[in-house]
Structure formats: C-alpha cells, structure tokens
Amino acid sequence: MWSPNLWIPHYSPYQQRIFQVILKRRKQGNTFKDIAYDLNLSWISSTRASQFTPSLVHSLLKGVLCVKSDFKQAFVGSLLLSE
Numbered sequence: 001m002w003s004p005n006l007w008i009p010h011y012s013p014y015q016q017r018i019f020q021v022i023l024k025r026r027k028q029g030n031t032f033k034d035i036a037y038d039l040n041l042s043w044i045s046s047t048r049a050s051q052f053t054p055s056l057v058h059s060l061l062k063g064v065l066c067v068k069s070d071f072k073q074a075f076v077g078s079l080l081l082s083e
Helices: 013-027 032-041 054-070 075-081
Strands: none
Touching (some): 013 032, 013 054, 032 054
16 A cells, blocks of 8 residues: 655755745746756756756756656645745
C-alpha cells in the first residue's frame, strides 16, 4: 500500500526558495528569459553554482509541476499556499 504522506521532499530549503521565486514570477506572467535574467542579477545561483538560463528555469518549473501533479499533498502545495 502506498501513501503520499510517507513521501518526504528531497529538495533543500534553498531549492524550495528558488522554486517559490520561479512559481511567483510565472504567475505574474514573466517569461523564462526574464526570470533567468533576474535570478542571475540577484546573485542567486543554481544548486550546482551555475547561472540560470531560460531552459534551466523551464526545467525546474516542469519538475515542480510534475511533482505537484503526482503528490498533491507534498511540499509544492504548501509552497503555493504560502504565497
């Protein structure tokens, strides 16, 4: 038997904060290019210490939304509620 309550997010608090920024900016209608540019200007680096590109921002958002659809009670729901 499987329960989503047993699933623990494997993202660090730093990664979760980046996801919050990306989700918020996309809801505001910003493009991936704009989000990547702003993240790089604010000296936020990706978890592997590289610069953000539009494709990286898209991949991160796609991953978060995939997790959201698979695990509706996981941390992504709490991220959306905390905005």
